[in-house]
Amino acid sequence: MADDGVVGVDLGGTKIAAAFVAADGQRLRASVRHPHGNGGPEAVVAEMVEILRQVSRESGQAIRRVGLGVAAQVDVRTGMVHHAPNLRWRDVPLGAMLSRSMDVPVSVVNDARAATIAEWQFGAGRGVDDLLVVSLGTGVGGSVVLGGSLPEGADGAIGEIGHTILVAGGRKCTCPGRGCLEAYASGWAIAERAREAVASDPAGGRRLVELSGGPDKVSAGPVGVLARLGDPLSSELFRQTLSYLGTGLAGVVNGFNPRRVIVVGGLATGWPEVVGAIQETIRSHCQTPASGATVHAGRLGEDAVLVGAANWARDRAADRAGARY
Ligand SMILES: [Zn+2]
Structure with a gap:
């Protein structure tokens, strides 16, 4: 299957995981897990950028789009995180911040919703x-x-x-x-x-x-x-x-x-x-x-969120081609 450079990211209360994900739900090449210190939105975005660059470097592949699953109430149209209790964040324009830093489109989705997409498309709900x-x-x-x-x-x-x-x-x-x-x-x-x-x-x-x-x-x-x-x-x-x-x-x-x-x-x-x-x-x-x-x-274990977030981003590329927050 053609690899289109979509990376899924799982941002939890204490860790960040990221990997390239193919359209059939398989993780491709580099996958990184990393604890984060939650030093505030700017610090966490900087850590995500570092991890994404590492994923790209290790795979020798450019990142073209990011799907980001986060434990939060998210406005999926704007990428705004309204409330992330475990990160103690309110009203953080997370999609815009990451998109600006990486210079690629970023789609943000609630983590449970990302897991739902993954289990529905590739896992126990297929x-x-x-x-x-x-x-x-x-x-x-x-x-x-x-x-x-x-x-x-x-x-x-x-x-x-x-x-x-x-x-x-x-x-x-x-x-x-x-x-x-x-x-x-x-x-x-x-x-x-x-x-x-x-x-x-x-x-x-x-x-x-x-x-x-x-x-x-x-x-x-x-x-x-x-x-x-x-x-x-x-x-x-x-x-x-x-x-x-x-x-x-x-x-x-x-x-x-x-x-x-x-x-x-x-x-x-x-x-x-x-x-x-x-x-x-x-x-x-x-x-x-x-x-x-x-x-x-x-069935997808701890990869469910990043796999679902990647496919969410890929699906949104179809209706918002090239759109950035
Ligand atoms: Zn409650």
């Missing part, structure tokens, strides 16, 4: 016209494919399923709301709930604190490890998390009636039990026929 893709990591995100197309919503911000409200007046979220699914079942929320649990039950939380290296360092990873080993406090946190996830997603499934639900992200990879638990809740809590949706793990 050939399925009605999909819900759920991204479980530091945050909870997602997007849908309906009737074989990718709806955008009035402002291009469709799919913020992590901010489905699960508990009226519940836990404070990173959005203006309270009680969101993300405020219970995301990586940051699991860590927060776990820190509260060990503070109120120091004896029960002893192993979790030891493994984490201190009561303030408790995070989602050790909770998963100890839950597997039968630690009662961690097991209870884990069980509650699965219950929040299943309940929240059952509502989303009732709302969208997907044929298939695909779970991606670090939490899904690290805790494979998540897939079965969500499947069981959908079967028992959703209405017929929505309850027939099947749940699968994503």
Whole structure:
């Protein structure tokens, strides 16, 4: 397949990954992963530029277009990042900044949406016209494919399923709301709930604190490890998390009636039990026929965002040839 110089970039809360991606979804040649220090938008753009130049240098290939997936609410028409809670950014013209620095067109897309595109076109959702893709990591995100197309919503911000409200007046979220699914079942929320649990039950939380290296360092990873080993406090946190996830997603499934639900992200990879638990809740809590949706793990792993972002940029090249922010 002809190589058209499209690079996909995954900008997360703590890392940047980039690679050339062919039109059939295969990563080509150089691929780089790099932690970033989040020294503000200018510093992160400078790090992205450095990584992109390295990818280009190592492959001996010019970059002609960049697709950038970022954990944020994005205006896909302007490349403006409205709010990126994990980067602590508001109203950053990220597409324009990177486009100016690299002198190539840049298309910016929400990371969960990029993962949706990748799983739909090349992964676990291939050939399925009605999909819900759920991204479980530091945050909870997602997007849908309906009737074989990718709806955008009035402002291009469709799919913020992590901010489905699960508990009226519940836990404070990173959005203006309270009680969101993300405020219970995301990586940051699991860590927060776990820190509260060990503070109120120091004896029960002893192993979790030891493994984490201190009561303030408790995070989602050790909770998963100890839950597997039968630690009662961690097991209870884990069980509650699965219950929040299943309940929240059952509502989303009732709302969208997907044929298939695909779970991606670090939490899904690290805790494979998540897939079965969500499947069981959908079967028992959703209405017929929505309850027939099947749940699968994503197939593209940690490359999903950059592969989807590259193809998003490639598709947009067709309707905005040569356009730059
Ligand atoms: Zn929220």
